[in-house]
Amino acid sequence: MSRPGVLFALLGIxxxxxxxxxxxxxxxxxxxxxxxxxxxxxxxxxxxxxxxILIAGCLGRWSPGLRTAAALLGLVxxxxxxxxxxxxxxxxxxGLARVAxxxxxxxxxxxxxxxxxxxLTRLRPSVAASWLILAGVLVLAAALLGSxxxxxxxxxxxxxxxxxxxxxxxxxxxxxxFGSLGLALAVGLPLGVAIYLTARARGPVLTVLNIxxxxxxxALFGIMxxxxxxxxxxxxxxxxxxxxxxxxxxxxxxxLYALLPVVSNTLSGLQGVPLPVREAALGLGMTRGQxxxxxxxxxxxxxxxxxxxxxxxxxIGLAVIAGLIxxxxxxxxxxxxxxxxxxxxxxxxxxxxIALALLAGxxxxxxxxxxxxxQA
Amino acid sequence: MIELRHLTRVYAGVPxxxxxxxxxxxxxxxxxxxxxxxGKTTLLRMINRLVEPxxxxxxxxxxxxxxxPVHLLRRRIGYVIxxxxxxxxxSVARNIATVPRLLGWxxxxxxxxxxxxxxxxxxxxxxxxxxxxxxLSGGQAQRVGVARALxxxxxxxxxxxxxxxxxxxxxxxxxxxxxxxxxxxxxxMILVTHDINEAVQxxxxxxVMDHGRILQHDRPxxxxxxPATPFVQALIGPGERAFHLLSLSAVLxxxxxxxxxxxxxxxxxxxxxxxxxxxxSGRDALPVEGGGIVTLxxxxxxxxxxxx
Numbered sequence: 001m002s003r004p005g006v007l008f009a010l011l012g013i014x015x016x017x018x019x020x021x022x023x024x025x026x027x028x029x030x031x032x033x034x035x036x037x038x039x040x041x042x043x044x045x046x047x048x049x050x051x052x053i054l055i056a057g058c059l060g061r062w063s064p065g066l067r068t069a070a071a072l073l074g075l076v077x078x079x080x081x082x083x084x085x086x087x088x089x090x091x092x093x094x095g096l097a098r099v100a101x102x103x104x105x106x107x108x109x110x111x112x113x114x115x116x117x118x119x120l121t122r123l124r125p126s127v128a129a130s131w132l133i134l135a136g137v138l139v140l141a142a143a144l145l146g147s148x149x150x151x152x153x154x155x156x157x158x159x160x161x162x163x164x165x166x167x168x169x170x171x172x173x174x175x176x177x178f179g180s181l182g183l184a185l186a187v188g189l190p191l192g193v194a195i196y197l198t199a200r201a202r203g204p205v206l207t208v209l210n211i212x213x214x215x216x217x218x219a220l221f222g223i224m225x226x227x228x229x230x231x232x233x234x235x236x237x238x239x240x241x242x243x244x245x246x247x248x249x250x251x252x253x254x255x256l257y258a259l260l261p262v263v264s265n266t267l268s269g270l271q272g273v274p275l276p277v278r279e280a281a282l283g284l285g286m287t288r289g290q291x292x293x294x295x296x297x298x299x300x301x302x303x304x305x306x307x308x309x310x311x312x313x314x315x316i317g318l319a320v321i322a323g324l325i326x327x328x329x330x331x332x333x334x335x336x337x338x339x340x341x342x343x344x345x346x347x348x349x350x351x352x353x354i355a356l357a358l359l360a361g362x363x364x365x366x367x368x369x370x371x372x373x374x375q376a
Numbered sequence: 377m378i379e380l381r382h383l384t385r386v387y388a389g390v391p392x393x394x395x396x397x398x399x400x401x402x403x404x405x406x407x408x409x410x411x412x413x414x415g416k417t418t419l420l421r422m423i424n425r426l427v428e429p430x431x432x433x434x435x436x437x438x439x440x441x442x443x444x445p446v447h448l449l450r451r452r453i454g455y456v457i458x459x460x461x462x463x464x465x466x467s468v469a470r471n472i473a474t475v476p477r478l479l480g481w482x483x484x485x486x487x488x489x490x491x492x493x494x495x496x497x498x499x500x501x502x503x504x505x506x507x508x509x510x511x512l513s514g515g516q517a518q519r520v521g522v523a524r525a526l527x528x529x530x531x532x533x534x535x536x537x538x539x540x541x542x543x544x545x546x547x548x549x550x551x552x553x554x555x556x557x558x559x560x561x562x563x564x565m566i567l568v569t570h571d572i573n574e575a576v577q578x579x580x581x582x583x584v585m586d587h588g589r590i591l592q593h594d595r596p597x598x599x600x601x602x603p604a605t606p607f608v609q610a611l612i613g614p615g616e617r618a619f620h621l622l623s624l625s626a627v628l629x630x631x632x633x634x635x636x637x638x639x640x641x642x643x644x645x646x647x648x649x650x651x652x653x654x655x656x657s658g659r660d661a662l663p664v665e666g667g668g669i670v671t672l673x674x675x676x677x678x679x680x681x682x683x684x
Binding site: 277282283284294 | 461
C-alpha cells in the first residue's frame with residue numbers, strides 16, 4: 001500500500017466527480033459545470049483510464065519508473081480531455097462562448113502532478129537523466145500546446161487574441177526577473193564579500209537588508225512612486241529611464257528584495273569555508289585576491305547558486321506585482337483580468353508565471369546538484 | 377640561520393609573546409614545546425607574518441622579513457597546520473602544486489615535482505595524483521599537506537601541531553616520515569607541539585615556552601637531564617624522564633663484545649626499545665644484529681647518567 005498513492009487517488013477521484021470544465025455563454029458570466037464523463041464522447045473511457053491509474057497508484061509495489069510514466073500518461077490524459085471537451089462543447093460559429101477549466105480539472109491535474117513528483121523523487125535520476133527528463137517534459141508540453149488541441153480552451157482563446165502583447169509581456173517579465181537578479185548579483189556579491197572581510201559592517205548591512213525584505217511589495221511601490229518621481233525630475237534622470245511608475249520602479253523593487261538572499265548566502269558560503277583552508281591559503285603565500293578567486297569563491301559557489309535559485313523563483317513570482325504600476329510582465333494580464341472579472345485573462349498571466357517559476361527552480365536545482373557533485 | 381630578536385606580541389594589553397630572542401640553526405629541527413596558551417603558535421606565526429610582531433624583528437639569512445612583500449615571503453617558507461587545510465575542490469596534484477603555480481613554474485616542471493614529492497612520501501603518483509582530498513585517510517592527507525608545503529623547495533618549513541589530528545599509530549609513522557624527509561632534504565624546520573614526547577623524538581633542539589617566554593633552549597638530552605626551571609621539569613614528567621633519555625640514543629653506540637641468548641635487536645633500535653625488550657623477555661642482555669650485545673646493566677647506567 002502506498003500512502004501518498006491513496007492521497008493522490010482520493011484527490012483525483014474527487015476531481016472526476018467535480019466539473020471538468022465550465023461552459024459559459026461569454027467570458028464574464030458564470031456558466032454550468034460539466035464533468036469529464038459528460039463532456040464528450042470518449043470522456044467516460046478516459047475517466048475510467050484515469051481512475052484505473054489512480055487506483056493502481058495506491059499499490060506500493062510499483063517501480064518508481066512505472067509510477068513516473070503512469071503519472072505522465074495521466075497528465076497528458078487530463079490535459080487532452082480539457083482540449084477535447086472544449087472542442088466538443090463549444091457551439092459552432094459562436095465566438096463568445098467559453099469553455100474554461102474548472103475545479104475537477106485542477107484537482108486531477110494536481111493529483112497527477114503530485115504523483116509525478118512522488119515518482120521522480122523515488123526514481124532518484126542522475127543529473128544527466130534529470131536533464132533528459134526535463135527536456136522530454138518540455139517537448140511534450142510544447143507538442144500539446146502547438147498541436148492546436150487546446151486551441152478552444154478559454155485561456156488559449158484569450159491568448160489567440162493577444163498573441164503580440166503576450167510575447168512582449170513575456171519579454172518584459174523575463175527582463176524584470178533576470179535584470180533584477182543581475183543587478184542583485186552585481187551589487188550583492190561584492191557587498192557579501194565586503195562584509196565577510198570587515199566583520200564590523202556585517203550587522204548594520206544585514207539589518208538594513210532585513211528591514212527592506214519585510215516591507216510589503218505594495219508599500220515599497222508606494223514609497224518609490226514619489227521618491228523616484230522626484231528623482232526623475234532631476235536633469236538627465238529621465239534619459240536613464242528613471243520614473244515613478246513603469247518598469248523602472250518595478251526593477252528597483254525586485255532588486256531590493258533580491259539583495260538580502262544574495263548578500264546573506266554569499267556571506268554564509270564564505271563563512272562555511274573551513275578555517276584551516278583559509279589559513280593554509282594565506283600561509284602558502286596567496287594574496288587576498290588569489291584567496292578569494294581560487295579558494296573562497298569556488299568553495300562558496302553552491303551557496304551562491306542557492307541564492308540565485310531563491311532570487312530567480314522569488315522574482316519571477318513577484319514580478320507579477322509590476323503589472324500594478326504599469327511595469328509590464330504577466331501581471332498586466334492578471335490585473336486586467338481582475339478588473340474585467342475575466343478569470344481566463346487572469347489565468348493567461350498566472351499560468352505562465354507558475355510554469356516559469358517551476359522551470360527556473362528545477363533548472364537551478366539541477367545546476368546546484370552539478371556544482372555540489374563537482375566538489376563533493 | 378633564523379634569528380628572532382626581542383619579539384613581542386601584545387593582544388589587548390596582554391603580552392602573548394614576551395621579548396623572545398632565539399637563534400634557529402640551519403638544517404635542524406627546532407621543536408617549540410609548551411602548554412596551550414604559552415605563545416608558541418603566535419611565535420611561529422610571526423616568522424611568516426601571519427601575525428605581525430608588536431615589537432622586535434625576525435631575520436632570515438640576515439634579512440628582516442618585515443621589509444618584504446608578505447605573500448612573496450610566505451612562498452619561500454613552507455607552512456603546515458594541524459587541520460592540514462587541503463583545498464577540498466582541488467585534486468592532490470593541484471594542492472601540491474599550489475606554491476609552484478603561484479610562482480609561475482612551467483607546467484611540465486610542476487608535474488615532475490608533484491610526482492617526485494608523492495614518491496618521497498610513499499604515495500604512488502598514478503594512484504594519488506588525481507584523488508580528491510575527501511578520498512584520503514587522515515595520514516595520507518597529512519602527508520599531502522607536508523608535500524604541498526615543501527613543493528617549491530623552501531629553505532624553512534614551519535609546522536604547527538602537524539600531527540595533532542592523527543591517531544597514535546599514524547602519528548608515529550608521520551613523525552618517522554618527517555624525520556626521514558628532513559634528513560634527506562636538510563630543510564630547516566620549526567615544529568610547534570604540546571607533546572614533549574614528539575619534541576624529544578623530532579627536535580635536534582627544543583625550546584620550552586611558558587607564558588610567552590622561552591624558559592630553556594637546548595639539545596633534548598640537556599633539557600631532560602638538566603631542566604632549567606621547575607616548569608620544564610614538570611613538563612617532561614619525572615616519571616618519564618629516564619625513558620625519554622633512553623629513546624634518544626641507538627643501540628649501536630652501546631654495544632659491547634659478548635654473547636647473549638634469544639632473538640637479536642636491530643642496531644638502529646633505540647635504547648628504550650632495548651630496555652623494553654629486556655623487561656618483556658626477562659633477559660639481562662640482548663644480542664645485537666651484526667654482532668655484540670647490549671646489557672641491562674649498561675642501559676641502567678645510561679638512564680641514570682648525571683649531566684656532565
